[in-house]
Amino acid sequence: MTSRLTVFGWHNVESTWCFPVSGSGVAGLEGQLRRLRRLANVVPLERALDALRAGEPLPPRAVALCWDDGYRDNLELAVPVLERLGLPATFFLVPGLLSGDDRAWWEIAGWAFARSTRESADWRGERYPTRGAAGRQAYGRASDRLRVMTAAERAVALEELVDRLTPEGSPGDGRLFLDWEGARELVERGFSVGSHTMRHVTLAQETPEDQAEDLRRSREVLERELQVPIRTVAYPFGQADAVSRETESAAARAGYAHGLTTEFGWNGAATPGTHGRRIMLDPDRGFVATGLSRVTGRLDRLRRTR
Numbered sequence: 001m002t003s004r005l006t007v008f009g010w011h012n013v014e015s016t017w018c019f020p021v022s023g024s025g026v027a028g029l030e031g032q033l034r035r036l037r038r039l040a041n042v043v044p045l046e047r048a049l050d051a052l053r054a055g056e057p058l059p060p061r062a063v064a065l066c067w068d069d070g071y072r073d074n075l076e077l078a079v080p081v082l083e084r085l086g087l088p089a090t091f092f093l094v095p096g097l098l099s100g101d102d103r104a105w106w107e108i109a110g111w112a113f114a115r116s117t118r119e120s121a122d123w124r125g126e127r128y129p130t131r132g133a134a135g136r137q138a139y140g141r142a143s144d145r146l147r148v149m150t151a152a153e154r155a156v157a158l159e160e161l162v163d164r165l166t167p168e169g170s171p172g173d174g175r176l177f178l179d180w181e182g183a184r185e186l187v188e189r190g191f192s193v194g195s196h197t198m199r200h201v202t203l204a205q206e207t208p209e210d211q212a213e214d215l216r217r218s219r220e221v222l223e224r225e226l227q228v229p230i231r232t233v234a235y236p237f238g239q240a241d242a243v244s245r246e247t248e249s250a251a252a253r254a255g256y257a258h259g260l261t262t263e264f265g266w267n268g269a270a271t272p273g274t275h276g277r278r279i280m281l282d283p284d285r286g287f288v289a290t291g292l293s294r295v296t297g298r299l300d301r302l303r304r305t306r
């Protein structure tokens, strides 16, 4: 018997600057979770990954659920639904966002485009329109450029971008994310927690030493603050340009048993421990399926990374 584990991941529940959700995100999410509960066996992520590596069997159609980034609505909206349905889940948290020492650049850039007072902005040799669908597309292009910078380069580039876009108001990004108190509540309510790095850097763009240091520190800080073992990391963004061979070896050296990318697919006994696969979802895009194999097939077009 071959064991397989499909890991589904989400970020926000309701709209944020970066990722607008059409309609009610929480209703969409509840529909997705109810369907998964009906079609699959939802199991605790870490225990299932341990079992896979140990060659132990999993229930048929095993599925695990997780959320990245620590958006506040994970606790306020997703957790009550998970509790109602009796489903386990894991939340991948970023100490720098929980403490407020770091800010989510993708939300700041999203706000700067959405609230720009300019029709378009010139930034680093390219023109970026700001309105309508072209504006959203331009935001995606700018994000793609920001994503593949080092943290230090990105801080400068983001400041320039915001300056060119001259948005009105403020991003209010502090309110979008959980603080430590919220993170503790997730643990108190029986949910699992993993690391999503210290500052949500794009690991592969940093030096191997910096990657190892970030991964080690984020594990230590989360363990100290939350008093739980941290054994799994979800690499930020998680695609090939964000997760290198060095990233995976740094994760192993930093003491993680499991590392999760956003490479699309399910996990089997032969999937490398530091290169797990996930299927990332939005709450407002449903899936129609009569079985999990069809679910995963149809979800191909819903891929999303952050």
Ligand SMILES: [Zn+2]
Binding pocket: 068, 069, 196, 200, 236, 237, 306
């Ligand atoms: Zn993330």
